[in-house]
Amino acid sequence: MSATTQEQQGQRSATEERVRKVWAEVFVDKDLSKASEWWSDDSTDEFLALGLTARGATELTAFFRELFDAVPDIEMRIEHIVADDTTRHAVLQWHFTGTTNGKPFQGIEPPAGKRLDLRGCDVFQLDEDGRVLTNTIYYDGAEFARQIGMLPPRDSALDRSMVAGFNAVTRLRTKLNR
Numbered sequence: 001m002s003a004t005t006q007e008q009q010g011q012r013s014a015t016e017e018r019v020r021k022v023w024a025e026v027f028v029d030k031d032l033s034k035a036s037e038w039w040s041d042d043s044t045d046e047f048l049a050l051g052l053t054a055r056g057a058t059e060l061t062a063f064f065r066e067l068f069d070a071v072p073d074i075e076m077r078i079e080h081i082v083a084d085d086t087t088r089h090a091v092l093q094w095h096f097t098g099t100t101n102g103k104p105f106q107g108i109e110p111p112a113g114k115r116l117d118l119r120g121c122d123v124f125q126l127d128e129d130g131r132v133l134t135n136t137i138y139y140d141g142a143e144f145a146r147q148i149g150m151l152p153p154r155d156s157a158l159d160r161s162m163v164a165g166f167n168a169v170t171r172l173r174t175k176l177n178r
Helices: 003-008 014-028 056-070 141-148 157-176
Strands: 039-047 052-055 075-084 089-099 115-126 132-139
Touching (some): 014 115
Parallel strands (some): 039 132
């Protein structure tokens, strides 16, 4: 039965149910006490926008504690899931909102009170025990940087000036390399 047919009939695959459970406990309840039930020592999460790979329950727990400390009112809502029990893969689209409180996150110290509103996608593969084997996380890192004030707002005068300056330097380097 296809994922669409299952969803239309109100049924969910075991893979989707497991991913929803992990998501609810981590992002809704913010409960990291069961980390070893969700991740093994072999689990790998790749946060592509950050250039970060977290391995195992200990590193992943530390990552999420830091995130929750920096954005205490975080809300991560599931928009859509497509899952397959044969391969134990699930693709989950999400919507993240929250407000920074000034505490550091991944070495960045955003000012307090910056409102975050991001959308992204996680691609999970579960192991035989239903724990996350791999997860690749996709979201717009430049948009995150804009929202915390690390980059200028999109299409602002400063943004257009930065692009123009970058393009001028690229043209100059191209000419010099000829």
